[in-house]
Amino acid sequence: MDTKKAVPAVRARGITKCFGEVVALDGIDLDVAQGQIHGLVGPNGAGKTTLLGLLLGLAVADGGTLEILGAPVGRALAAPDGVAGFVDGPGLYPSLTARQNLAALAALRGRDRKDAGIDAALAEVGLTDVADDRARGFSLGMRQRLGLAAALITRPRLLVLDEPANGLDPAGKKHVHGVLTRLASEGTGVVLSSHRMDDLEALCSEVTILSTGRIVFSGPLSKLAAENRELEYRLLTSDPKAALALARAADGVRIVEESVEWRGSEAVVVRALVPSLDALVSRLVRDGIAVRELAPVVSPLEAAFLALTDPPAEQPDAPAHAEPDRDPAAPAEPAVSADREPAAAANTAPAEESAAAAEPAVSADREPAPAEESAASAGHNPATTGAPDTTGAPETSTSDVEFAATSEPAADRDPADAESPAHANAPAHSGEPAHAESLAHAERPAHAERPAHAERNAGDPAEGDKQEAVR
Numbered sequence: 001m002d003t004k005k006a007v008p009a010v011r012a013r014g015i016t017k018c019f020g021e022v023v024a025l026d027g028i029d030l031d032v033a034q035g036q037i038h039g040l041v042g043p044n045g046a047g048k049t050t051l052l053g054l055l056l057g058l059a060v061a062d063g064g065t066l067e068i069l070g071a072p073v074g075r076a077l078a079a080p081d082g083v084a085g086f087v088d089g090p091g092l093y094p095s096l097t098a099r100q101n102l103a104a105l106a107a108l109r110g111r112d113r114k115d116a117g118i119d120a121a122l123a124e125v126g127l128t129d130v131a132d133d134r135a136r137g138f139s140l141g142m143r144q145r146l147g148l149a150a151a152l153i154t155r156p157r158l159l160v161l162d163e164p165a166n167g168l169d170p171a172g173k174k175h176v177h178g179v180l181t182r183l184a185s186e187g188t189g190v191v192l193s194s195h196r197m198d199d200l201e202a203l204c205s206e207v208t209i210l211s212t213g214r215i216v217f218s219g220p221l222s223k224l225a226a227e228n229r230e231l232e233y234r235l236l237t238s239d240p241k242a243a244l245a246l247a248r249a250a251d252g253v254r255i256v257e258e259s260v261e262w263r264g265s266e267a268v269v270v271r272a273l274v275p276s277l278d279a280l281v282s283r284l285v286r287d288g289i290a291v292r293e294l295a296p297v298v299s300p301l302e303a304a305f306l307a308l309t310d311p312p313a314e315q316p317d318a319p320a321h322a323e324p325d326r327d328p329a330a331p332a333e334p335a336v337s338a339d340r341e342p343a344a345a346a347n348t349a350p351a352e353e354s355a356a357a358a359e360p361a362v363s364a365d366r367e368p369a370p371a372e373e374s375a376a377s378a379g380h381n382p383a384t385t386g387a388p389d390t391t392g393a394p395e396t397s398t399s400d401v402e403f404a405a406t407s408e409p410a411a412d413r414d415p416a417d418a419e420s421p422a423h424a425n426a427p428a429h430s431g432e433p434a435h436a437e438s439l440a441h442a443e444r445p446a447h448a449e450r451p452a453h454a455e456r457n458a459g460d461p462a463e464g465d466k467q468e469a470v471r
């Protein structure tokens with residue numbers, strides 16, 4: 001037996017994390033095997049980034065147990081061995097070229113840049129042609145790819161990525177998917193969050209759906225279609241009228257739309273569970289009607305996402321993080337877990353949802369103004385570097401946890417985290433060569449420019465963080 005494979009990349013049990021009154025994670029269990037690509041999905045504010053930050057050692061859980069690659073994670077803010085990745089976008093040195101950024105990272109890890117695989121990493125993410133261009137001029141998609149290259153040169157055994165597909169064009173997406181698939185085939189565990197269901201479906205073997213800090217589904221993607229509610233399917237046949245008549249008569253099949261135009265032909269949209277749909281298809285074929293296409297109108301993952309995370313229509317007096325009782329008016333919707341005890345049912349919080357919906361968009365395709373940058377980066381990631389300076393400090397957070405380890409703690413880190421600044425506890429940092437140290441520190445932005453937590457988060461403690469949106 002391959003003992004390495006037997007050690008899970010991630011094993012979390014009962015993880016909780018609060019920010020003041022806000023319960024960001026509420027009893028999370030997560031299992032990710034080595035070699036598995038595991039997707040995290042959920043509405044804005046569901047807790048995805050918070051969970052990824054715990055895996056990267058950027059924050060510590062308030063409760064529960066977390067094991068990464070077989071080793072228990074303690075309370076020190078330090079990157080677990082073998083882990084790389086980023087949340088809130090990769091942290092890059094804008095004044096350095098792509099190649100120099102990776103060389104700086106290699107130096108921070110005490111590695112000779114010649115052996116670090118920099119050219120190979122740049123080629124793998126499709127950035128060879130711009131290897132000597134400054135990161136400052138990079139688009140969001142290019143920065144995401146450079147962040148992935150930065151993670152690659154650390155040869156991670158667990159890769160943690162927050163919305164890595166943001167800003168990627170089709171070529172970039174192909175590169176990123178190729179890298180993740182290759183890493184997984186070599187045994188690296190990958191945990192990534194995304195709002196792109198198609199990406200998750202293309203990449204992940206398992207997903208976890210979060211809603212207001214709780215798991216509402218965790219397991220193989222294949223379980224979603226059958227275990228979830230009825231789905232809507234578009235049915236294209238050789239004889240639309242006869243197909244409609246048979247669908248009408250079929251048990252367990254409801255007609256959603258009698259006739260829709262689909263790619264120049266007439267289709268019917270039906271709603272059914274898989275067994276009823278199977279029976280309908282058998283009947284069609286028995287009657288000599290060819291089935292040309294039968295596909296869910298929205299993907300099973302998207303349907304599950306909508307069904308399991310849909311907030312109840314009304315809960316006027318509910319606090320932002322109410323007790324987990326469901327709205328009695330809401331349909332009974334058990335939490336679904338494919339292979340273990342179900343988690344608690346979805347808890348929804350309309351106030352928070354609407355706050356999330358109203359969140360101002362911050363474009364990540366440009367260099368943020370200093371004030372904006374401070375608010376954006378200081379609010380969320382406990383190890384972000386804050387406002388940029390003219391010397392080219394990392395822009396947002398961390399493209400690799402080693403960058404995080406060299407950063408000042410954010411001003412608004414929660415009290416438990418603030419007591420243990422990342423740079424003080426990161427073991428990798430202490431052994432770094434002198435030149436790496438001075439590079440990181442010379443380029444570090446002024447801490448004092450960050451807005452104070454109290455100012456940002458006046459009122460709803462969750463609101464201050466809504467400023468961060470550079471994803």
Ligand SMILES: Nc1ncnc2c1ncn2[C@@H]1O[C@H](COP(=O)(O)OP(=O)(O)OP(=O)(O)O)[C@@H](O)[C@H]1O
Pocket residue numbers: 019022023024042043044045046047048049050051352379380381412461462463465466
């Ligand atoms: N540093 C912080 N201070 C206060 N509240 C925070 C902080 N970080 C996260 N939160 C809150 O914790 C909850 C979970 O946030 P998180 O960013 O993890 O969600 P998410 O699923 O990543 O959302 P999105 O899809 O918008 O990125 C939210 O209510 C958020 O406002």
